[in-house]
Amino acid sequence: MLETITFSLLNGLLYGMLLFMLSSGLTLIFGMMGVLNFAHASFYMLGAYFAYTMGLYTGFWVALFLAPVIVGLLGAVVERYGLRQVHQHGHVPELLFTFGLAYVIEELVRLFWGNVPMNYRVPEALDFPLFSLFGTNYPAFRVFVLVVAIAMFVGLYLLLKRTRAGLIIQASLSRPDMVSALGHNVPQVFMWVFAFGTGLAALGGVVGGIQLVTEPGMAFMMGPIVFVVVVVGGLGSIQGALIASILIGVLQTFALSVDWSLANVGILFGYAVPPDSIFATLWYMDSTRIAPILPYLLLVLMLIFRPRGLMGKRES
Amino acid sequence: MQTKHRWSGVLAGIAAASALALTSLTAAQANDPIRIAYIEPLSGPFANVGDAGLKHFRFAADRLNAEGGIMGRDVEIVPMDNSQSPSESAQLVQRSADQGIPFVTQGNGSNVAGAIIEAVNRNNRRNPDNRVLYLNYAAVDPALTNERCSFWHFRFDAESRIKIEALTNYMQERDDIEKVYFLNQDYSHGHVIEETGQEMIREKMPDVEIVGTQLHPIGQVRDFAPYVSRIRQSGADSVITGNWGNDLSLLVRASQDAGLDVNFFTYYGGGLGVPAAVGQAGIDKVSQITEWHANVNVDEGHEDYKTWVEDFKERYPDIDWYYHRVYNQMYMLKAAIEEAGTTDAEAVANALSGMEFESHTGTVTMRADDHQLIQPLYISIMDGDVEYDVENTGVGFRTLSKISAEEATLPTSCEMQRP
Missing domain, CATH: 3.40.50.2300 (Response regulator)
Known part of the structure; x- marks a missing residue:
């Protein structure tokens, strides 16, 4: 039992942290510009591919820093010459723009790297078991991912709460007109926030591409779940994104680790659905098979009962 | 008059053209x-x-x-x-x-x-x-x-039941198998292995315990660590899986990362990215049941087929x-x-x-x-000391048991509608 809980927590935390790396940038962009950036996960994918390709020449450690920077600059270009032009026409064209962009990036990735998954592996320096718990090894790379994610959260938090730049960003988030009136170049702030957000997603990709799989479908796989994190956590809230990510990660992993179904609850109350009724499928379904839809269930419930999310400040 | 002539000319032209087209069509076929x-x-x-x-x-x-x-x-x-x-x-x-x-x-x-x-x-x-x-x-x-x-x-x-039948026959002869775990993809193929496999193990090896069965969504799981920790906790010494492609390579890689020490009895462990993911760690651990593997050519001396395999390798080195x-x-x-x-x-x-x-x-x-x-089937296991390795890992497959075509047969319930 203790073993199950420990490993579910560890694995859930890791998955949650990966989700956080992806969604922290999105929550900034979403909260600030009101843009549902459908292409956000595509920048995550670009991060993984750039890091893999660069890693072949420069090694992993250089790529770890360089790939997010390059993707971030790419994000800046997309904002400056794409989104900003579309922005004049309202939110719907923006949405369609990012939607199209996601497909364009996926096709480009297929064109340059092909359809086959990349052999993007753990760097040798981290390819060893760090510690052993209950006879199961815990790989060093997983711990490394955790460390990177925590460093990212702390850095982001300090940047937003303790620096002047963070002050302006936060102000632009809620009162863009006022910030503009005070003489700040709000469009430029938007551009750098977008660049920064895509860079963070790319950093998630650099480590996530190793931990999961680097292939052209990875963006569409992660796309929906990242929105769940942003909505559950609350728009524009970094702490909210962190809590939501870990919540989803742990929830999903626990559902996978324990044998549980609605029938177990029913037995406590002395109630059981007859096996031949139409509800029996749902009633006796294993939690392991429900696990993949749990985050979306959470999304639906959150939107009904607390539309601003866990830590969000605004209703919309 | 003039128009009439012109019309017949056009008609003749069309006839000639279509005749030409027809002959070229049959020739093309x-x-x-x-x-x-x-x-x-x-x-x-x-x-x-x-x-x-x-x-x-x-x-x-x-x-x-x-x-x-x-x-x-x-x-x-x-x-x-x-x-x-x-x-x-x-x-x-x-x-x-x-x-x-x-x-x-x-x-x-x-x-x-x-x-x-x-x-x-x-x-x-x-x-x-x-x-x-x-x-x-x-x-x-x-x-x-x-x-x-x-x-x-x-x-x-x-078909799957033939493979399971052969695999369980082989497992019966091994005396180091006591606890078996089934991990399969959640669709018809995985369901068949889980159901038929349990049935056959209960029938042939009553003293072997089935310590767990698990289905997972096909092609969706990126991190098999939670599944691996379940296998570990069940105390299994052998895992039977019909997983293929990424679903198998990620599973085996995750269990390797976690240091899980079990036998893998697979359908598709011999190719499609799996050997590259497992490498040396698969030696004496990962078995497969297939209709052939490269070292059959060595064992049975198929010289011309050896050339075929080598030419393929030359063309597609990966x-x-x-x-x-x-x-x-x-x-x-x-x-x-x-x-x-x-x-x-x-x-x-x-x-x-x-x-x-x-x-x-x-x-x-x-x-x-x-x-x-x-057709005949082979059960084989990863081995570091064979003539042909797979996916440039230095590890290949060694035959454990050959099942003749007569043995690898099950009756069918098919009532075929012939035209």
């Missing part, structure tokens, strides 16, 4: 390549599997063409991407029928195979002039040659010749078309049905009752 639609995932999580299969078929087609083709006509493989979706595959069957392609081949995913059988049956019923044959080189759900069997479907891989059944399928198709003298689906199907073919591993028979190929 005689020299046109024989096309085979290859319907597999060429994108998405299983793209590497689809890609490896395509390389096999292209290589075999080039060999056939170099030997003079089939009745003087070249063979051409037409790749079509189904994204591993049954509904998309059904549409692709229609598209290949519309293009006049007489043969469809597919193998990855019994759910996809089921959809293709339906689509082919429907097409052949509705368009008797444009019928299609379905050559299945890998989908192993027993239903495809039992309840759902079709005259238009031919399976070149051994992968190895893995699907012996593609060889069987292509050469049996050639024999059937030559016997029928046409590519008409019904004539070729009649020629294939019941055909005996001399393969490298022995005589294989396309059983007429259900169109299941009856």
Whole structure:
């Protein structure tokens, strides 16, 4: 039992942290510009591919820093010459723009790297078991991912709460007109926030591409779940994104680790659905098979009962 | 008068042109390549599997063409991407029928195979002039040659129950297996292994405990760590899995990361990215049941087939010749078309049905009752000290047990509707 809980927590935390790396940038962009950036996960994918390709020449450690920077600059270009032009026409064209962009990036990735998954592996320096718990090894790379994610959260938090730049960003988030009136170049702030957000997603990709799989479908796989994190956590809230990510990660992993179904609850109350009724499928379904839809269930419930999310400040 | 003359001139012209067109059409048919639609995932999580299969078929087609083709006509493989979706595959069957392609081949995913059988049956019923044959080189759900069997479907891989039967027979002789765990993909193929496997273990090895069964969504799991920790906690010493492609390589890689020390009894451990993911750690751990593996050529001295395997490696250095059944399928198709003298689906199907073919591993028979190929099978295990390694890992497979074609047979419940 203790073993199950420990490993579910560890694995859930890791998955949650990966989700956080992806969604922290999105929550900034979403909260600030009101843009549902459908292409956000595509920048995550670009991060993984750039890091893999660069890693072949420069090694992993250089790529770890360089790939997010390059993707971030790419994000800046997309904002400056794409989104900003579309922005004049309202939110719907923006949405369609990012939607199209996601497909364009996926096709480009297929064109340059092909359809086959990349052999993007753990760097040798981290390819060893760090510690052993209950006879199961815990790989060093997983711990490394955790460390990177925590460093990212702390850095982001300090940047937003303790620096002047963070002050302006936060102000632009809620009162863009006022910030503009005070003489700040709000469009430029938007551009750098977008660049920064895509860079963070790319950093998630650099480590996530190793931990999961680097292939052209990875963006569409992660796309929906990242929105769940942003909505559950609350728009524009970094702490909210962190809590939501870990919540989803742990929830999903626990559902996978324990044998549980609605029938177990029913037995406590002395109630059981007859096996031949139409509800029996749902009633006796294993939690392991429900696990993949749990985050979306959470999304639906959150939107009904607390539309601003866990830590969000605004209703919309 | 003038207009009348002009009209007859035009008529004559049209007649002459259409006569010309007709002759060129028949001439073209005689020299046109024989096309085979290859319907597999060429994108998405299983793209590497689809890609490896395509390389096999292209290589075999080039060999056939170099030997003079089939009745003087070249063979051409037409790749079509189904994204591993049954509904998309059904549409692709229609598209290949519309293009006049007489043969469809597919193998990855019994759910996809089921959809293709339906689509082919429907097409052949509705368009008797444009019928299609379905050559299945890998989908192993027993239903495809039992309840759902079709005259238009031919399976070149051994069905799942035969493989499970052979595997459990072998496991019975090992005395170090006490606790077995089933981990499979959540669709018909995985369900069959889980159900039949448990049944056979209970029957043959009453003292072996089944400590867990688990299904997971196909092609969706990126991190198998939670599953691996469940296997660990169950105390299993052996895992039986029908997983393929990424679903197997990620599983084995995750258990390697966690230091899980179990035997893996697999269907597809010998290729498609798995050996590259496991490497040395798989030695004496990962076994597979297949119709062939490269070191069979060494054991049984198939010198010409050795050259075939080496030529393939030279052309595609990243992968190895893995699907012996593609060889069987292509050469049996050639024999059937030559016997029928046409590519008409019904004539070729009649020629294939019941055909005996001399393969490298022995005589294989396309059983007429259900169109299941009856062939010898091999259980093999990863070994570092063999002549042919796989996926450049230095690790290859060593035969543990050969099951003769007569033994690798199960009765069928198929009641085939012949046209």
